[in-house]
Amino acid sequence: MESTATQFVPPRRSVAVTVRDFLQYRFSRWFLLLVTACFAVIFVAPFAWTVSTSLRQPMESFSVPPQWIVLNPDWSNYVQVFERIPFFRQILNSFIVAIAVVVGQLCTASLAGYAFARLEFPGRNLLFWLVMATMMIPLQATIIPVFVIISRLGLANTLWALIIPALPTAFGTFLMRQYFLGVPKDFEEAAVIDGANQLQIFARVYLPLVTPALAVLAMLVFNGMWNDFFRPLIFINDPYLFTIPLGLNDLKGYMATGSISVVLAGVTMSLIPVVIVYIFGQRYLIEGIMMGGVKG
Amino acid sequence: MSSTASRSQHATSHVRRSFNPYIWLTENTLHGMARRKALLGYLFLAPTILGILVFTAGPVLFSFILSLFRWDVFTPPQWVGAVNYTRMFADSRALTGFWNSFVFVTFAVGLQVALGLLLAMILQTRMPTWLRYTYRTSFLLPMLMSGAATAIVLGYMLHREFGAVNYYLGLLGIPRVPWLTEPGWAMVSIIISYLWLSTGFTMILFIGGLTNISTEILDAADVDGAHGFTRFWHITLPLVSPTLLFAAVTGVIGGLQVFDLPYIMTRGGPGDSTRTAVMVMYESAFKNMEIGYGSTIAVVLFLIILAVTAGQFGLSKRWVFYQ
Numbered sequence: 001m002e003s004t005a006t007q008f009v010p011p012r013r014s015v016a017v018t019v020r021d022f023l024q025y026r027f028s029r030w031f032l033l034l035v036t037a038c039f040a041v042i043f044v045a046p047f048a049w050t051v052s053t054s055l056r057q058p059m060e061s062f063s064v065p066p067q068w069i070v071l072n073p074d075w076s077n078y079v080q081v082f083e084r085i086p087f088f089r090q091i092l093n094s095f096i097v098a099i100a101v102v103v104g105q106l107c108t109a110s111l112a113g114y115a116f117a118r119l120e121f122p123g124r125n126l127l128f129w130l131v132m133a134t135m136m137i138p139l140q141a142t143i144i145p146v147f148v149i150i151s152r153l154g155l156a157n158t159l160w161a162l163i164i165p166a167l168p169t170a171f172g173t174f175l176m177r178q179y180f181l182g183v184p185k186d187f188e189e190a191a192v193i194d195g196a197n198q199l200q201i202f203a204r205v206y207l208p209l210v211t212p213a214l215a216v217l218a219m220l221v222f223n224g225m226w227n228d229f230f231r232p233l234i235f236i237n238d239p240y241l242f243t244i245p246l247g248l249n250d251l252k253g254y255m256a257t258g259s260i261s262v263v264l265a266g267v268t269m270s271l272i273p274v275v276i277v278y279i280f281g282q283r284y285l286i287e288g289i290m291m292g293g294v295k296g
Numbered sequence: 297m298s299s300t301a302s303r304s305q306h307a308t309s310h311v312r313r314s315f316n317p318y319i320w321l322t323e324n325t326l327h328g329m330a331r332r333k334a335l336l337g338y339l340f341l342a343p344t345i346l347g348i349l350v351f352t353a354g355p356v357l358f359s360f361i362l363s364l365f366r367w368d369v370f371t372p373p374q375w376v377g378a379v380n381y382t383r384m385f386a387d388s389r390a391l392t393g394f395w396n397s398f399v400f401v402t403f404a405v406g407l408q409v410a411l412g413l414l415l416a417m418i419l420q421t422r423m424p425t426w427l428r429y430t431y432r433t434s435f436l437l438p439m440l441m442s443g444a445a446t447a448i449v450l451g452y453m454l455h456r457e458f459g460a461v462n463y464y465l466g467l468l469g470i471p472r473v474p475w476l477t478e479p480g481w482a483m484v485s486i487i488i489s490y491l492w493l494s495t496g497f498t499m500i501l502f503i504g505g506l507t508n509i510s511t512e513i514l515d516a517a518d519v520d521g522a523h524g525f526t527r528f529w530h531i532t533l534p535l536v537s538p539t540l541l542f543a544a545v546t547g548v549i550g551g552l553q554v555f556d557l558p559y560i561m562t563r564g565g566p567g568d569s570t571r572t573a574v575m576v577m578y579e580s581a582f583k584n585m586e587i588g589y590g591s592t593i594a595v596v597l598f599l600i601i602l603a604v605t606a607g608q609f610g611l612s613k614r615w616v617f618y619q
């Protein structure tokens with residue numbers, strides 16, 4: 001190795017030490033990054049495979065080797081999705097349910113979270129622990145009675161069945177409470193001195209300060225509702241009221257002997273809204289999950 | 297006006313004025329303000345508390361009551377006492393379901409926590425920002441896919457003859473693996489799919505936990521001669537143990553509820569090898585219309601989740617370290 005006088009000249013080292021240092025520092029880092037790259041490929045491959053296979057010719061849709069870059073894309077697979085199942089209607093249903101539940105949960109959770117964080121009343125702690133305890137209750141333990149209630153109300157096989165039971169949220173309440181607790185009390189005192197009443201303090205002072213929390217909750221709930229399979233499977237049996245996951249399951253059944261490209265075209269389209277939401281709000285999604293973990 | 301009212305009340309406390317609820321609530325004193333706040337608190341809580349009572353807390357009790365009846369929805373329910381429970385403990389399909397859920401959760405949650413922690417730690421190491429961002433995004437992407445879509449896509453990819461996975465394994469000289477057509481492998485496939493879907497979530501939890509560890513502690517450990525695995529085992533792991541507990545608890549609760557993956561990928565088969573407890577419950581209650589028996593399985597599942605969670609918290613005192 002050539003070096004000029006101004007450069008740092010490392011002391012002579014034995015070959016063994018050089019090799020050891022290489023293994024210990026350089027190699028282990030490269031190796032680590034390589035392993036990570038393998039993981040990353042495994043995690044991303046199914047997406048790439050889905051999109052590329054959704055564009056393959058129907059005749060060769062399920063033949064190996066997989067074609068990662070499709071040179072002669074066949075867009076008719078996408079058209080076929082709409083012909084096989086009422087996909088447009090199902091997209092609409094998914095949007096109606098997801099947006100209704102998001103808006104509903106934002107209301108109930110911000111009200112309840114504010115009450116637990118900033119309002120004082122007898123029984124507050126008891127009620128809070130009651131609500132937190134219900135977070136442990138799995139959906140499956142309540143689904144049969146909820147089904148009975150929904151049927152008795154005449155709401156079975158309507159989109160209401162998916163919306164109404166999802167409106168109260170223990171997790172959302174907890175999340176909003178944590179954020180409201182983070183807003184200094186000074187804001188309230190200043191607002192009182194300025195003559196604001198309690199309702200104004202909530203709506204005009206505190207709520208605007210926790211918009212990030214609202215975004216976090218909205219993202220998590222939208223994702224969850226858009227991808228929900230279990231509840232729609234139980235509550236809905238009319239294909240025109242299906243949400244997308246149920247529709248895809250049907251499509252897979254119809255296409256058992258046909259082209260899998262059509263099914264994957266459906267999957268690809270179902271991903272578009274959540275991917276858009278993710279692109280705009282991944283920060284909130286990540287923050288929301290961390291909030292649950294770090295303070296939970 | 298209301299303030300004068302209350303002051304005169306003070307001055308002549310032996311004279312009890314008639315109770316006026318409007319003034320009681322609106323009077324402009326600290327008491328009035330506290331009362332208004334309390335009322336508002338109850339009002340704000342009403343939708344959530346009412347909703348939780350009707351759709352979560354109530355149904356848990358209702359489930360237990362239903363489990364003591366035989367009911368097919370169409371005819372009136374029939375009291376049968378503990379018959380559903382004795383039936384369940386003799387029903388090989390239900391027992392297989394619970395066993396499958398147990399096997400699934402043990403491996404899925406164990407691997408999910410280990411892999412989540414590993415990926416989070418890798419992302420904490422020194423690397424260019426764009427690379428870190430790319431890695432993080434690729435680990436998170438599967439979270440966006442629904443369980444149904446995952447089951448469909450991975451089901452195709454794991455197909456014995458035409459699946460991409462077996463094709464590439466074939467290039468490495470590995471004979472075709474019967475991913476979905478042999479009992480043991482089918483469970484492995486479900487676990488792999490679940491890991492693919494949910495590890496990103498666990499990883500985020502651990503990134504949160506790891507960033508909370510101050511670098512001073514880690515640097516101090518380095519100076520004291522704890523590197524590599526020693527440092528991980530004695531310093532990092534204890535400091536991240538609260539997150540570990542949270543990940544394990546939520547992982548078990550979530551894992552015991554897994555439904556869409558086996559339902560779509562294998563339909564519980566081959567045989568009953570991937571039929572989870574939730575699937576047995578679903579089939580009993582909504583396919584065979586045995587609401588009572590389905591509720592029995594739901595109640596037992598709930599009790600198991602409760603016991604495991606309580607156990608995890610109980611044991612956590614021995615190994616979870618709070619800073």
